[in-house]
Amino acid sequence: MTSMSRTTEPRAARGAPRSAGEVAVAKRRRPSLWIYVFLAPTVVLFGMYTVWPSISSLVYSTLEWRGLGLERSFTGLENYRRLLADPLFWKSLWITLLIIVVTVPLRVTAGLLLALVLNNPRLPLAGLLRTAFFVPVVATTAIVGFVMGFVLDPSAGPINEALSILGVGPVDFLGSSRTSLWAVMGVHVWKWLGVTLIYWLAALQTVPRELLEAAETDGAGPAARLRHVTLPLLRPFAVIIVVLTVIETMQIFDLVVTMTGGGPFFSTLATEVYIYDTAFGAARPDLGYASAIGVAFGVLTVLLMVVLTLVMRLARRRQEER
Amino acid sequence: MERIPRRGALALFAAGAALPVSGCARSSTRGGVAHGDAGSLQWWDHFDPLKSALTGLFDEFEGNVGVAVERTVYNPDSMGQALQLAEGSDQLPDVFTNFFGAPSAALVDRGTVAPVELSDEARRGLEGSLFEGVHTFDGKIFTVPIFSHRQNSTLTWANSRLLEKAGHDAENLPSTWDDFRTLCRDLVASGTDHPWVAPLAHSDRMQEHLVDLAQSAGQSLAMVGSSGNGITDARTGDFPFASEAFLEAFAFLHSLITDGFMLPASTSLDAREARVRWASGEAAFFFDGPWNAGVLNGQFGEFMEDVRVSGPPSPDGRGLTARPPADGQFWCAGRSQRREEVGELFSLLTRSEFAVALAENMDQPPADPHALDRAEVPALYSLAVRLLEKNVRTAPSPVVRNPAVGSVIAEMNDIRPDLGDIIQGYLGGDIDDLGKELTRFNDRLSTERDRAIDVVNDAGGGVSVQDWIFEEYRSGDDFDVTDY
Known part of the structure; x- marks a missing residue:
């Protein structure tokens, strides 16, 4: 309101002397140069590393360009037509979707359960356990993938050694197309569970202790407190945790490449790996087509996020209406 | 502080962003090379x-x-x-x-x-x-060529200790597919559970093995490079991957798996990892090129005295392969x-x-075969190279006949699954009808080559399928520069 009255103020009146208080208020409202100074790094870096590559990918996706030489010919939507008829693209999308559908619920649920346990102030060695669950997160993914190759080795890996004691196996976890994707998903969940755990632990810190104590005073047991106090208060966080976990899961490139390289026989060919293979790994690099796959995958990712957010919002609204 | 208009600030940021971005962009005026020390x-x-x-x-x-x-x-x-x-x-x-x-x-x-x-x-x-x-x-x-074209990736490298343990003369390695399988059976009986290790996850290398084995089974090939796009039947110019020799080579590799001779970990090993497994004594046999001697000498020196080498096993025991000019x-x-x-x-x-x-x-x-006489190298490497000089022939190359063939191959899009994928799929149990899959692969390659020929000819290339046909060439012969 104040600003409106100021803009409709007669021009002559603007030059009139103002009180010291008015000047201070006006100064506070002026965008300071410092705002832009502090924004600059983000704007510049975001422009260079997100906006610029996104626009470039869009342009490249309309070209026939092998990445060889500077010859590029404009082909319009040809790469997108090719993509729609490419069974490997659809297979890679299906694999990516399957990874999301299997691992995200696992990570979110297991992370929540672990967080509930580790959030108990009476749990001995809680700090140590939290660290233990977080260690795989900070381990370099390439090293994790490499080490897991040994761990899951069908000839001499410790898991198969253990299975042989039970009279099972050997199981060719990474070398068989029947098991490779499940093995990759298992390692992915193990490696990134710590992140989801930290999200939930942070969310749990927002649950007021007084509420829990009041519920306890009213005779609510642990299960009732969890169901009627903690979980309802955590619900808003669930939306963002699920969205973040889905995004993280779609970026599974490094783990797949180091564990299976997308094989055997395309069984772990996540879309990111297919994009890389097409752009750089193929005998005949095809940057134009790889860009088209990248753009399509980006659009589908955004759509998935939008749908997910809408579904979550709808569910929350219905809950509130009850 | 003086107020900066929002648009002005954004323009400033845009200019700031444009500077480094333009620095990353390609310059069309400066003929650049990688920048190291000035003058180097x-x-x-x-x-x-x-x-x-x-x-x-x-x-x-x-x-x-x-x-x-x-x-x-x-x-x-x-x-x-x-x-x-x-x-x-x-x-x-x-x-x-x-x-x-x-x-x-x-x-x-x-x-x-x-x-x-x-x-x-x-x-x-x-x-x-x-x-x-x-x-x-x-x-x-x-x-200029510095390497000889007389080489392949499918020499048979063996661990002599394991062979002797199986009661076999390590100086007399198996030369036929049947001998190879028989010896594998003996090795299993003597306690080497899985006598053969292969880099199944390294599809390019497996493709090289398959092509070598098919050639050793009598397939005559014209070759440009080592990918499927450049390998054709020398006598017909067609893509040859569903031929009898290729099917036999597939069957030989498959039998090593179905008989339980392959180290199970092979399915996720590349060539380097497979070599390490073999050198550590987990398997008796490993197919590799002559460079294996150099790697062993550098990394597993103590193992060298236990290593023996011979040519690729083949149906007739001759183990002849061929490569185009290097x-x-x-x-x-x-x-x-x-x-x-x-x-x-x-x-x-x-x-x-x-x-x-x-x-x-x-x-x-x-490339100079006499260099080995003056080089100080372990006998194992010399032996491997001598075997190759004796058993690798010069295959005809369509690119030598008509350089525009290279443009056709460059124009061809990759066909997936490619030969390496098919090998992995078949040996891993994901492909049941191999003949159908290979015929389909041949057909798709032919269609793609026809399209690429049209594109190159439209640009004045002057190429035809005839450029791929070398009717007079027979497996086991050399196709020299005078034969074109």
């Missing part, structure tokens, strides 16, 4: 084992010409990517190895590489070993400002001293 000649390759041979050469070159060579060694996996990025930003080095994934003719057409002037002595030394469309284009020399390994960038110096450097590559140094690196065998 930039050299990129992926031959890590050539360090000592090249270092001596570069020192001599610097002494003669006064220009230092700055060498960067890439992993083969990342070399192609580095070249793509370098070319996109006009920063190709003066010399590089062709990891663009395109035949050399395509690089010449696009001006990515330039001809070089060799010394008279070098020209004399190369007489008879330069092929038009491979090393020379329109009569100009672009590259490509040149090093190329001068089209925009290099140091083409004269590169010519002098390439001249040094043709000298016998370099060939000897190359042999002593124990990687691929040198």
Whole structure:
């Protein structure tokens, strides 16, 4: 309101002397140069590393360009037509979707359960356990993938050694197309569970202790407190945790490449790996087509996020209406 | 503080962002090369084992010409990517190895590489070993072969201790497929649970094994490079992957798996990992090229005395394979400002001293077969190279007959699943009807080649399927430069 009255103020009146208080208020409202100074790094870096590559990918996706030489010919939507008829693209999308559908619920649920346990102030060695669950997160993914190759080795890996004691196996976890994707998903969940755990632990810190104590005073047991106090208060966080976990899961490139390289026989060919293979790994690099796959995958990712957010919002609204 | 209008601030940010971004962008005016020390000649390759041979050469070159060579060694996996990025930003080095994934003719057409002037002595030394469309284009020399084409990746490397434990004479390795399987059975009986290790996850290497085995089974091939796009039946010009010889080769490899001879971990091993497993005694046999001796000598020296080598097993026991004329390994960038110096450097590559140094690196065998006589190398490496000299023939190359064939192959899109994928799928149990899959692969390759021929001919290429046909060539023969 104040600003409106100021803009409709007669021009002559603007030059009139103002009180010291008015000047201070006006100064506070002026965008300071410092705002832009502090924004600059983000704007510049975001422009260079997100906006610029996104626009470039869009342009490249309309070209026939092998990445060889500077010859590029404009082909319009040809790469997108090719993509729609490419069974490997659809297979890679299906694999990516399957990874999301299997691992995200696992990570979110297991992370929540672990967080509930580790959030108990009476749990001995809680700090140590939290660290233990977080260690795989900070381990370099390439090293994790490499080490897991040994761990899951069908000839001499410790898991198969253990299975042989039970009279099972050997199981060719990474070398068989029947098991490779499940093995990759298992390692992915193990490696990134710590992140989801930290999200939930942070969310749990927002649950007021007084509420829990009041519920306890009213005779609510642990299960009732969890169901009627903690979980309802955590619900808003669930939306963002699920969205973040889905995004993280779609970026599974490094783990797949180091564990299976997308094989055997395309069984772990996540879309990111297919994009890389097409752009750089193929005998005949095809940057134009790889860009088209990248753009399509980006659009589908955004759509998935939008749908997910809408579904979550709808569910929350219905809950509130009850 | 003076107020900055929001639009002004955004314009400022945009300008700030544009500066570094434009710095990253390709300059169309500056003919650039990779920037190292000012005045040095930039050299990129992926031959890590050539360090000592090249270092001596570069020192001599610097002494003669006064220009230092700055060498960067890439992993083969990342070399192609580095070249793509370098070319996109006009920063190709003066010399590089062709990891663009395109035949050399395509690089010449696009001006990515330039001809070089060799010394008279070098020209004399190369007489008879330069092929038009491979090393020379329109009569100009672009590259020189430093490695022999008489090599393959499917020598049989054996652990003599395990063979002797099975009661077998380690000096007499199996030469036929049946002997190989029989010995595997004996090895299993003597306690070597899985006698053979293979890099099944390394589909390119498995493809090389398959092609070698098919050739040893009598398949005559015309070849451009080693990918499926460039391998055709020499007598018909068709893609040959559903032929009897290929099916037999598939069946041989498959039998090693179904009989339980393959180390189970093979399904997720590449060639390096498979070599380590074999050298550690987990398996008795490993197929690999002559460079295996060099790697073993460097990394598993104590194992060398237990190693024996022979040619690829084959149905008839002869183990004959063939390769087309060897490509040149090093190329001068089209925009290099140091083409004269590169010519002098390439001249040094043709000298016998370099060939000897190359042999002593124990990687691929040198182009000069006499270099081995003067090189100080373990007997195992000498034996491997001698076996190859004896048993690897010169295959015809359609590119030598008509360099425009290279443009056709460069134009062809990859067909997936490719031969390597099919091998992995079949041996891993994902493909049931192999014949149908291979026939489909042949058909798709033929269709793609026809399309590529049309594209190249529309641009004035002058190519036909006849360029792929060498009716007179027979498996086991050499197809020399005079036969074209």
